[in-house]
Amino acid sequence: MDIQYFVPKQNDHKHLFRKTKPLLPFSRSVVDFVSQFSSKVVADPGLKAYKELIALGFWMRKGSIQNYQKTFEIKNKGKIKLARGTVFHIAPANVDTIFIYSLFISLLMGNSNIVRVSTQAGQQTELLIHALNDLLDEKRFAHLQEQIQIVSFGHNTEILKKISAICDARVIWGGDETIGLISSTPISPKAIDIKFANKLSFTLLNGKQIDPLNDKEIDSLAIKFVNDSYSFAQMACSSPRFVIWMNGTEAIQKRFWDAVEKQLDSYDHQLTDMNMINKIVFSYSLAIERDILFRSTQSNYLMIIRTDLQTAFCSCSHCGSGLFFESNIDRLDALSPFLNRDFQTVSYYGFEKNVLIEWVANNLNGIDRIVPVGQALDFYPVWDGFDLSEMLTREVTVL
């Protein structure tokens, strides 16, 4: 069978297709493993260059795991929560770090895990797999080799079928096509599917609050925006694809974009000539079909297309790589008619939290999370509206 085994290094399909016994939620060895992994990633000088990996390491450091455990225990006080069993994760190709989040939350809940990473997985995936194997080689964690299997296989429905048949939950990260394909492969009638589909995100800026910022403050806002947007070449579901301004005057907007462009000069975005050409093709095509206006920038690493809300919301599944639509609104409610379940993250600056809460709580269609600019890509165990700690455990009632 055409399977590549990554974790553990020595593996075979007999082991892969077999159920292993789960652990209890937050068992000591798993918590230790996750926080050890975090220290390892953060301390590794070879990984320093990868902002996304450092963010990952920070997210699962000992303190935050303990907080997560506390929250879990408070929420489930008096309840009996156990692992679901074996969880099959299908990782996306666009964001290398997602599979670790998916895997570790599940692991912390006590589950045994089989992860299928993309055959197109990038360098960060390789580095993470390498780090996992290093840690699993240590004697104290050797028993966890039963809980973590990472493999890769192409369009092989046989393998997909076999793993799907033995899992108790299947976590699918992917676009509509992938989710359709995988969902059509049956899982056990007692198992559940958790689907993380392709989503789109945007940024909400309040010009009135940006106007008084001094140069240092606006630079700090700009670098946060650049981190949110240019990691993963703007192709993560949470990467902002357009910017909506409230109280945005031309002077404020220009100041913001100039600051963004200044930050980009020293940002390692790894965009290629082909990315630039793809952006030119996309934006010229859009100019033919819709009423748009290009905002002038120093280079195509930052392309800004000023347009109406209709165009911004309808055409935003573009090729990323530093392409933004820009529109103005005079009140938040103006956005509501355009929102649907395709939209995931709103990253904002200059809004009161309670104003945003009020806006969403009024039965808003769409939007899964609203976070300050700079935190768009931070993973949170409640994702796309699902609480993973809930989904990946089962509750036993005793009366």
Next chain:
Amino acid sequence: MIQNIEFFFNLESPYYLAKEQKRTALDSCLKDLDKYHYNKCPPYKRIVDALDGQSSGIYLPVRLFKEFELMSISSEQILKTLMSSGTTSQKVSKIYIDKITATNQTKALVKIIQHYMGKARLPMLIIDHPDVIHNSASFSARGAGIRGLWTFGRNHTYALDNEMQINHDAIDAFCEKFKHQKKIVFGFTFMVWKYFIQSLEAMGKGIDLQDSILFHSGGWKKLQQEAVDNNTFKSKTTQITGIKHIHNFYGMVEQVGAIYVECEKGYLHAPAFSDIKVVDPATMNELPFHQSGVIAVESILPLSYPGHRLLTEDIGSIIGEDDCKCGKKGKYFIIHGRLKQAETRGCSDTMH
């Protein structure tokens, strides 16, 4: 209208214009073309308007001709539609040619080719099969290329039959009849290599075309996969056929006519009618000579469609200008290949 166009056609040779003179003449012509297409081609106007004066003279990405019908004429004026299929997508570029553009393309091509082979029509051996040009309603890139060079030949003979096998009888008769005479041989680079040179070599059969001049074009992509470079191509071709004058040329269906022919020193040369820039697509700034970048091309010929400034997906380097050892003026350069399509890393491709 376009002020300077006749100036170019009246030149004695397309390779004698020094850079300052060329730049002035070409720029004034290209600026006229910017205005001309702005007024005649509504989609082009929409792009220019969206850019709102931010750049003077925009370069359309060649891929845009696959997505839209871009023309600066009414549909009744279309004389022929040139098509090319890209290598990365199923979509086809459609280039609409009217009578005057067709005439200008021919005029330019005549000037360029005559520089290499003189004014007389020569017996012509075509390294392809006869059916390749029979589809006249729409020309494939190969068909269009053959038709383009057709006028420079006489006694046209196809070297291959419709099964792509070497037509020995035809070739032998051709070589015998025009022995010791100058001849022209033309084919697409890949066709020449795969179905002509390699077939002849496999048969252990050499032929005598030593008085011929070979033009070939169409790109190296397929040959690169077989690790065949220009030097290998040339030495093997000379060995098997005796042809010593071998000229590759760079051109594209989006800018027919003003082709870039390889000189005796192995460099591609910009003729007076067109020019080449190596740019950084992030800024569209020109890169210094010898530095590799994306090729942008300019041509004064496209009137029926807004193809006078194009951004290609080819990469190359300019070696110099006006000082090639072959003696020709103008920029000379090499092509390194095609840009790789960026890996599409959307959420939608998990199952890859």
